[in-house]
C-alpha cells in the first residue's frame with residue numbers, strides 16, 4: 427500500500443456510487459468495485475422519493491406496539507418470512523431493546539435530523555455537479571390517511587418537521603383529491619409537502635453518477651470481494667476472486683451484504699434484509715404527478731419515466747431466500763383501494779433488500795479499531811435520500827475532520 431494507491435469503495439449501489447463521487451471531488455483517486463453492474467441491486471427499484479422529512483427512527487415504541495397486529499395480518503405493511511424466523515430472532519431482540527430505550531430513540535432523532543439537513547444540501551449539489559436535473563422533479567408529495575386516528579398519530583412527526591422548518595400543509599379529503607385526482611373517496615386527511623422531490627428513474631440516477639465518475643477519471647471494476655490484506659490496523663489490499671488490489675483506504679458500502687465483509691475485518695454489522703417489492707404498471711387514467719403514500723400501508727405510488735411504480739411494504743427475511751411474490755400482488759390491491767379508477771397492465775415486478783440495522787440508524791464513518799476503513803451501510807428505507815450526504819461525511823472524515831456530535835448515533839462501532 428502507498429499513498430498513490432486508490433481508495434477502494436466496495437459496492438456500487440446508490441450509496442457507494444455517491445460516495446465514490448464525493449471522494450473523487452475531494453481529490454482522491456478512487457476505484458468503485460462491485461460484483462455486478464452499478465445500481466442493479468436494491469438501488470434499482472426503490473420508490474424514488476427523497477424522504478428528507480423522515481425524522482423519527484422506525485425503532486421506536488409505537489412500532490413495537492403495532493408489531494403483533496402487523497405480524498398476524500399477512501396483508502399488512504410488515505410481515506415475516508416465516509422460515510427465516512430463527513435467523514431473525516437476535517436482530518428482533520436488538521430492535522426491541524433499541525425501540526424501548528428513550529436514549530437510543532433520541533439518538534435516532536438527532537442523527538436523522540442532522541443527516542437530513544446534510545442530505546438536502548448534498549443532493550442539490552450532486553444534481554448540479556452530475557447533471558441529474560432531468561431525472562428529478564419537485565412536484566411535492568402527498569401522504570394520505572384513511573382514518574382520523576391514523577392522521578392524529580402523526581402528531582410527533584409533524585412537530586419535528588415544523589421544528590426543522592419543513593413546509594407542509596394539512597389538508598382534508600377533498601383537497602387531497604384535488605392534489606391527486608383519482609384518490610378514493612374514503613381518504614379523510616392528507617399532509618401535503620409542496621417541496622417534495624422524487625426521481626423518475628432511480629436506476630438511471632446510479633448509472634449517471636457512475637458514468638460521470640468514469641468521465642472524471644474514476645475506475646469501475648467488476649469483482650466480488652473475498653478478503654482483505656492487512657498490516658496491523660491498516661488494510662493494505664482488497665482481494666477479489668483472481669487478484670489482490672492495493673488500497674490506500676477502503677469504504678464498505680455493500681448494502682445488505684456489508685455484514686459479511688465487516689466480519690472479515692473483525693467488527694459487527696448486524697444487518698437484515700428488509701425486503702420490499704415494486705410493481706410497474708402502464709397506467710390507464712393516471713391523473714397525478716406527485717408521489718402519494720398511504721403510510722398505514724407502507725408504500726408509495728410514484729409516477730416514473732416508465733410508468734407508475736407501486737413500491738414498498740416490508741418482509742423481514744434472512745439473506746438469499748426465495749421471493750414471496752404474493753407481496754407484489756398485494757401492491758396491486760393497494761392501488762385498487764387507494765386509486766380505484768387507475769387500472770393498467772403490469773409491466774414488471776421486482777424485489778429488493780433494504781439493508782437494515784436493528785436501531786434503524788445507518789452506519790456512517792470510520793470503522794472501529796481500523797485506521798483506514800470507512801463504513802456506509804444500513805440505510806434501510808432511506809438509502810436514496812441519504813446517499814449523497816453519507817458520501818460527503820465519509821470524505822470529511824477521510825480528511826481528518828471529527829464529525830459534529832449529532833452524528834454520534836451513526837457510529838459504525840456501536841455494534842462492537
Ligand SMILES: Cc1cc2nc3c(=O)[nH]c(=O)nc-3n(C[C@H](O)[C@H](O)[C@H](O)COP(=O)(O)OP(=O)(O)OC[C@H]3O[C@@H](n4cnc5c(N)ncnc54)[C@H](O)[C@@H]3O)c2cc1C
Pocket residue numbers: 436437438439440441442459460461462463464465466467468469470471472473474475476477649650651652679680681682683684687701702703704726737738739777778779780781802803804805806807808809810811812
Ligand atoms: C421497495 C423499496 C422502496 C424504497 N424506497 C425508497 C425511497 O423512496 N427513498 C429512499 O431514500 N430509499 C428507498 N428505499 C431504500 C433504498 O433503496 C436503499 O436504502 C438503498 O438502495 C441501499 O443502497 P446501497 O447502495 O446501500 O445498497 P445496494 O443498492 O444493495 O448496493 C450494494 C452493492 O454492493 C454490491 N456487493 C455486495 N457484496 C459485495 C461483495 N462482496 N463484493 C463486491 N460487491 C458487493 C452489490 O452487488 C450491490 O451492487 C427503498 C427500498 C425498497 C426495497
